[in-house]
Amino acid sequence: MIWLVGNKGMLGSEVSLALQALGVEFIGTDREVDITDAASIRAFADETARASSGTIDWVINCAAYTAVDKAEDDRDACRLINVDGPENLAALAQRMGAGFLHVSTDYVFDGYGTRPYREDDPTNPTGYYGLTKRDGEMAVLAAHPDAYILRTAWLYGKNGNNFVRTMIRLMNERDLVRVVDDQRGNPTWARDLARAIADFVRLAREDRPAPSGRFVPAGRSVPAGRPPAGVYHFAGAGETTWFGFAREIYRLAWARGLVSTDCDVQPCTSAEYPSKVRRPPYSVLDKSKITQALGRPVPEWRESLEGYLDEMRNDAT
Numbered sequence: 001m002i003w004l005v006g007n008k009g010m011l012g013s014e015v016s017l018a019l020q021a022l023g024v025e026f027i028g029t030d031r032e033v034d035i036t037d038a039a040s041i042r043a044f045a046d047e048t049a050r051a052s053s054g055t056i057d058w059v060i061n062c063a064a065y066t067a068v069d070k071a072e073d074d075r076d077a078c079r080l081i082n083v084d085g086p087e088n089l090a091a092l093a094q095r096m097g098a099g100f101l102h103v104s105t106d107y108v109f110d111g112y113g114t115r116p117y118r119e120d121d122p123t124n125p126t127g128y129y130g131l132t133k134r135d136g137e138m139a140v141l142a143a144h145p146d147a148y149i150l151r152t153a154w155l156y157g158k159n160g161n162n163f164v165r166t167m168i169r170l171m172n173e174r175d176l177v178r179v180v181d182d183q184r185g186n187p188t189w190a191r192d193l194a195r196a197i198a199d200f201v202r203l204a205r206e207d208r209p210a211p212s213g214r215f216v217p218a219g220r221s222v223p224a225g226r227p228p229a230g231v232y233h234f235a236g237a238g239e240t241t242w243f244g245f246a247r248e249i250y251r252l253a254w255a256r257g258l259v260s261t262d263c264d265v266q267p268c269t270s271a272e273y274p275s276k277v278r279r280p281p282y283s284v285l286d287k288s289k290i291t292q293a294l295g296r297p298v299p300e301w302r303e304s305l306e307g308y309l310d311e312m313r314n315d316a317t
């Protein structure tokens with residue numbers, strides 16, 4: 001059985017749906033099983049094993065402290081949830097002989113790179129959230145050397161506040177919206193990442209190792225096997241700035257009747273939009289390793305945005 005931790009969050013709720021679609025047996029928890037309390041998670045795993053026919057053979061961790069600015073003033077909580085919590089889960093999974101998949105972020109990089117970041121590029125977080133996510137990755141791999149870590153970026157989904165929802169609200173309220181145009185990255189639909197996580201765990205639970213050194217041409221699908229342990233990057237294909245993302249949101253949301261008033265979407269600089277944390281100016285992730293592991297390309301960010309907005313329109317009618 002799979003244990004999905006953080007099942008009520010933006011990503012976790014989508015992973016829940018993806019696991020249901022796969023038809024695998026899983027159990028989900030969120031705040032009610034506090035990952036910062038090692039005794040609680042051990043008790044939960046023991047109780048689950050007693051109550052159900054099978055034990056937990058995989059743990060997926062989508063729980064995290066994700067308030068990037070607030071983290072600067074709330075350091076103890078952020079570190080407990082992003083470092084101690086994943087370490088507790090990874091250590092428990094290792095002791096149980098279970099697999100472990102953890103989710104991390106593009107904010108482990110400083111953003112001074114000039115080409116998409118690869119998994120083994122040096123990390124250098126610029127804020128406390130990124131620092132704890134980086135330390136969390138290290139703690140997970142130390143506790144469970146066969147763990148998988150999926151770094152992602154600029155996530156939006158159905159549950160929770162996110163950039164797309166905020167933009168649509170502002171575009172309906174204001175006649176001018178200014179958005180930073182000096183940070184480049186990869187918008188990522190939580191649905192796409194959730195499907196990748198479900199596929200990843202499905203492949204990793206199989207015994208067959210992946211065919212090594214095999215190049216996967218774009219658009220082609222090859223049967224993949226168990227991916228090697230370690231860090232992977234998953235995010236929407238292509239790249240843009242927050243301004244470029246906002247402009248597409250406006251165009252596509254307008255076409256679907258989700259925005260119904262004229263709004264001028266204008267670029268601005270990060271300096272004009274002061275925040276507690278300096279975000280990486282360039283955090284585009286290289287997705288070739290996960291493309292190879294899954295045997296299929298990652299979805300293009302604009303197409304995913306269309307899918308998300310189609311669903312939003314259908315939910316509204």
Ligand SMILES: NC(=O)c1ccc[n+]([C@@H]2O[C@H](COP(=O)([O-])OP(=O)(O)OC[C@H]3O[C@@H](n4cnc5c(N)ncnc54)[C@H](OP(=O)(O)O)[C@@H]3O)[C@@H](O)[C@H]2O)c1
Nearest residue numbers: 006009010011030031034035063064103105152153154155
């Ligand atoms: N959102 C992004 O743009 C983004 C970008 C890159 C990477 N990521 C990574 O993606 C992953 C998923 O992010 P998300 O946006 O889905 O986060 P989210 O919506 O904040 O979900 C996280 C969930 O974990 C729960 N949680 C927090 N502390 C916990 C604890 N001590 N024990 C058990 N559960 C706890 C939260 O509950 P509460 O709501 O009650 O706190 C929430 O339900 C995270 O690892 C994040 O770092 C996110």
